[in-house]
Amino acid sequence: MIKLSKRQDEILEIVKQNGPITGKEIAEKLSLSRAALRPDLAILTMSGNIDARPRVGYFYNDKFKAKRNPETILYQTVNNYKAHPIVVGKSTSVYDAIVQLFLEDVGTLYAVDSVGNLAGVISRKDLLRASLGNQNLTELPVSVIMTRMPNIITISPEESLFEAAKKMIQNHIDSLPVVREADGQENTYLLVGRITKTTITRAYLEIMDEKSD
């Protein structure tokens, strides 16, 4: 659920008490211009807190929860939805990585260096590809087969789920490592979570379920 600003709370209260009320009337009550009010009104209607009817005005949506717009997914931050990343060391064998994938029931593993910085991504297909050759999987380290920095597409906790969805679709990948930049070091990121296509689907379902409550 998005956190409202102080002004948005004030507007919501005015609409609750006086609705239906026009944008002009709300602006007058707050001694603001219509233009200054527009972004807040847009957020309040987008998020389903208030409804707008042409030529009637704004009124409070008392079924707010049941009417949350699917668009609100745009506002959710990665931080609120990220899952725990499943990590392996760079020298872990491909064999052990496959076992780990099954044990943890995930599609992607992340390789980290000794201080927890992201070093590589190991997906199902990477492991299958390695298994096709005649290599000894117990001797082959994941560092040989992983997608490594600087080729890893990452996302920060402050970005939105919408950004995450776009990055996954545009880059044809199933998941994104959630990272924080390590101080002053280029291409060095601390791994703090993961976002997958399932995360996006779950967020979408949550919002649609609330709508049909």
Ligand code: ADP
């Ligand atoms: P799968 O192998 O199950 O289809 P993906 O579609 O996520 O999973 O992976 C396809 C390829 O993209 C793999 O080679 C994998 O290493 C790479 N990959 C996965 N995630 C990322 C990422 N966030 N950034 C860069 N490459 C990635």
